[in-house]
Amino acid sequence: MSAITSVIGFPRIGANRELKRAIEGYWKGSLDLDGMRAVARDLRASHWRLQKEAGIDLIPSNDFSYYDQVLDTSMLLGAVPRRYRDLGLGAEDTLFAMGRGYQGERGDVTALPMKKWFTTNYHYLVPEIDGDTEIRLSGSKPFDEYREARDMGIETKPVLIGPYTFLKLARGPQGADLTLEGGLIRDTGEAYRQILARFASLGTDWVQLDEPYLVMDKEEGDLELFRTLYRTILPGAGEGEGRVHVLLQTYFGHVADCLRTLDELGFDAIGLDFVEGCDENLAALKAHGVPDGTTIFAGLVNGRNIWRNNYAVSLGILDAIRQVTPDVALSTGCSLLHVPFSVKGEEGLDPRTVRPHFAFAVEKLGELHELSILAETDEEGKKASEQLAANQKLFDGTRVQADQAVADRLASLSESDYVRQPDRPTRQSIQAKELGLPILPTTTIGSFPQTREIRAQRARLRKGEISQEEYDSFIASQIDRVIEHQEAIGLDVLVHGEFERNDMVEYFGQNLNGFLFTSNAWVQSYGTRCVKPPIVWGDVSRARPITVRWSSYAQSRTDHVVKGMLTGPVTILNWSWPREDVSHRIQTEQLALAIRDEVLDLEAAGIKVIQIDEAALREKLPLRRSDWHTRYLDWAIPAFRLVHSAVRPGTQIHTHMCYSEFNDIIKDIDAMDADVISFEASRSDLTVLDAIQAAHFETEAGPGVYDIHSPRIPSVDEMVDRIHEILGKMEAGKVWVNPDCGLKTRGEKETWPSLEHMVQAAKRVRRELATGGRPAESR
Template identity: 55%
Template sequence: MKTSIIGFPRVGSLRELKFGTEKFFRNEIDRNELEKIAKELRIKNLKLEKESGLDFIPSNDFSFYDLTLDAAVLINIIPKRYKDLGLDDLQEYFAMAKGYQGENGDVKALAMKKWFNTNYHYMVPEIDDETEVKLVGTKVFDEFKEAKNEDILSKPVLIGPYTLLKKLRYVGDKKANDFSDDFIAVYKEIIERLNKLGAEWIQFDEPEIVYDLTDGDKNLFNKLYSEILKSKNNSKILIQTYFGDVRDIYLNLLELDFDAIGLDFIEGLKTKDLIDEYGFKEDKILFAGLINGKNIWRNNYKKTLETIEFLKNKNINFVLNTSCSLLHVPYTLKNESKLDNKYLEHFSFAEEKLVELKDLKELSENNYETDKKYIENQKLFNNRPDSYDKDVNNRVNNIKEEDYIRKPDFETREKIQREKFKLPLFPTTTIGSFPQTKEVRKNRSDFKNNLISEEEYIAFNKEKIKECIREQEEIGIDVLVHGEFERNDMVEYFGERLNGFLFTEKAWVQSYGTRCVKPPIIWGDVFRKNQMTVFWSKYAKSLTNKEVKGMLTGPVTILNWSFPREDIEIKEQTLQIALAIRDEVLDLEKNGINIIQVDEAALREKLPLRKSDWFKEYLAWAIPAFRLVHSGVKEDTQIHTHMCYSEFTDIIKAIDDMDADVISFEASRSDLQILDSLKENNFKTQVGPGVYDIHSPRIPSKEELVNQIKRILEKVSPEKLWINPDCGLKTRGNKEVRESLKNLLNATREVRDENNRNI
């Protein structure tokens, strides 16, 4: 049996790529130095994978920003506005990823969305009717040759034509089918060039086929590959799927001339059933995704070896593979020095998953039940210290249906709150966080490392909160925030204050571009030990006569942005967290915080990819879990929530059922596409579509924001509209935040005055 992975983390074990790229953005290093850092990281990964005994080593799984953007750039899918900047190819690439504002022009970044059901964000390539699809890049070939120079015959990885066509944003009359012939030609050329370079295997990632597929989808897929596969010559083609099963197209895959098919056995609920019912082709190789690429728990060798035996009994020629790219887990456990080994031995990051692949390969070839590695592995699943709490379980079991329902109804609350707060038309606010400067991070780090006292730490944060409140008042914002200077991360902060979480030191995971997050690990039953935010919110409220939002993270987001347990159901974990956040909501209310924001930035993230499973498997408990958080507050307490980059149009009714009073969401990069859906569904909740993109350093002009607000008003009733940026401001600088918010307020006042005159 051979082993393979789909892809490996690319930012480095200590985020070397992140820091190098950010230095490049600040002009502290040049392009040559950045490319040197990138090459060193790629070579390090290749050598690690080779030394681990991996049989199929990927190349082209590296990216400076995003693999979807890489695939588009490779074949000339570059909007004209970026080409017109006259930048070199790398600067042009980064302009597409993060926007550009300089002497060559001013352009926004491409749209950004969540990659399937993960917390990774991909860039949405944009194609118009005039785009000439052709091979212009060399990255996939260069990185294959780079691996070859290290004496590694790698498996080049590229996003497949079907998935790329489906992920594009079409600007014009042409759609996916209209570009299919161009894609066939360019992918055939890619195969031919890799063939000449000596590529034995080529991997095309096609996760898009795990969705519900229409006949038109299947026809497009079959058209693409029935032609593209004619060019494979001496190279073998692996079609790789992940994040689900391929029940709608499994038989088609068997009939097409693929040499191998990669299937997900972790999230693919029907993968094993499909093989059991329809078998597998003798002339094809199955790349069996049996190592979880999205979670950090050790593989249960017993369960995996049982599936291996199942495949052997079916006489299937298979390769042991990861379920998806290891991009979604941290790099290595070797950097973790503070967690007790009684916990660490339960975890497996990307580097350790290479060891698991090797172990399983060896165990499958021997009498594994007496093997020491197998015995030690099984002990882990019978020993979970500190994970169970009787009181938490009793509380969850005693939740009643009425606990999910807030009274009175939304329309009644809306009138009461309008009278209480007396906010102007188009009230302005921000999403929560303000810039986390070096000084802010140092204060937090010094306190954590016992370099300053608690009194000094608190005094610093109080001064920052005072500055933040004063600045918002000077700018003229209507509903203020305290800035969150005490918080490291919107999930980690709460996890540190809840029982049941574990925290790593350097287990970073890429979220997008240079942005990395360090997800907490849900180890045991969750409950709130003490108040978590009341002290800071109460202090901020004492500084102003305006309303200050209490800022919390919702249970579904805490769950989705953590590594969840695998020994109990996701629903149960979420309800435990919901009860803990509910306690904090009620304490904020008791302490005079009249507006409370409970962010559910990641609500959609764990939504099953197949619509038939949405309500049965997820929304049926995720939406009530949010309602559980706020159902106990008074009628005149206003509940806000916020959602980040995702596609919400198809779950708008479910979002309305969250029964919040106000929802803000990312809209600037998605060109306000969600607004049509709000209107069509008679969305009752007040809304704050983000009017500018905070993930780009560019400062929107007042005129640009006026136009954006007016566009929103074509779809949203004036009395329902809030004005805000599209996300928190922690990653931005003070100067750009100040200028952007001033422009936002001036634009709002202009549109507000126009509307008031027309009433």
């Protein structure tokens, strides 16, 4: 007899990104709605069968989404703002309009704000609730998918974002804080009560309600909000003979400060993460105990990284839990949405020395099943020692030899290596004279559209159909084209377009020692956007110059300033699969030294502006405020300073961040000591400006004036309004005008008109400032 196993969620994009291709085919008109639905239905069926065949007991349903599970929840609860309802679109098209905006014969609306899902690189759509919103059960998706699986003979555990997390993530119009008052709380609780009642009527055994917001710090009234919601939702959990069991699922951290509250409410099961938050969750269990009738779902298989599970460690944690309660089920630590589909087919990874160390989503199902067997004893009282011994071999000895040169270089660093001289105001004055840029200088974040032709040429090079010289000639022609186009529309600081790069992290990894790469290990980032992170296998150092050639070439083709484009060390690590045998701090410092070498080579080659993207800096900020500095910022911020501290005063250092909550770490961002920062602000309605103003932010800044993750083309007037909104909170001399992210994923047909409108908007505002400000009637 093995322990019960549960999977919190499973990747939905498919083994070969079938969902991405189907949805994008529908958007382009090459696949109709029924065709897209058919692909989705086949994927759901395939994934349910995979989990059943792997021996998983509680298989999730409703973890599928065409775009985002939080967005699905908004639609299920009727939290669809009127501007989207007024478009008169069907369910899927309404969902897409909320996720990516809409511009067509039915109207012109921007997308909902998009933020990072806790400490992951997955993005969710922020629910919007206003005075016109009526929270009520308004859809049937979870019930339809449950029946769909049951018709296949597979009993599933429906999964929903819980009401507490949903309300805590929700905002009012223009990103305003949401007032959580009686009517809204009552209606939300009633909607979830009806959901459980509906599942009970269908004969569902288990329903999983995800409440990851419980691992966050609690504000005054949070626990009372949680109690109020669940006192409405839980009594009887549907009542009658068909009572459904409720699994309250947490992940990404610990719930030590509220476990007693969870116990009091009488959940049938509580899911705790013992990958992240292990020590705190264990201590809380020992301190409070577990009520009779409550099962602990122990998250032991890491859903956030791709390394094999150490069975001995997991079984030790399980034994510690069982000292508190014998009623334990085994689970993934979080949804497997955050790891690739399967190691199968990764022929580039050595099958003897490398591949055995990795487990993607499919392999993690096997790990969970094996752990469930190892967790029990056979008739002779012995554990299944063969599986345990085979697993232990992966962790015995040294997997990879250390690089002594890297260790010596780190050991030789001093405090002065983390400080740039002179101070920033002095540097900014020098840079203003040397660069000679106008007020409100315009630029882009770095990348330009990766067209089908560019991807085809890269594939031809990889297959040996063209020579390196032919490929390089093609890249040069693309740079020529984009430089000429940027000059023509009037951008002030140009970029070379990054056409030679397949990805902003993988490309750098390919030029660094210590990295491995996969062929198909894609992970969903937002909507249909997928990324393929490289793997940090050993100590990191720069193998060769990475960007100097093409940045120098671009600068030679124009009299304008061209930015050198780099990815920063924190982002490279956060968007890679990091080692688990070495701390994140050490890995980041190794990366910082490698990128420092590149910065100095760019400067020596005559590049006067260098952008070091730290798009993912905020992403891995610990969820508990007390851990922010000691476990992250105290080494992440200095690592960035290490990258650029040795450049001369006249070299202007930029950085970029996207889709995160910046307000609460704005002073730490200023302490990165960059000269200019650009960041996403369009989808968050520029709410970061208040924090910039309050912090007396020294860094020049370019809050994004339009959303590049939407295909709509913003008008000149729209961006003029945005710029003036920025100028209401920032000095004009410190403002840059730019999109809110790179343009790699956009098409040419929306990229260039949008940029032309942006430049025209900046020029109009410059004229207004030169003549005394904006006319009152246009404000």
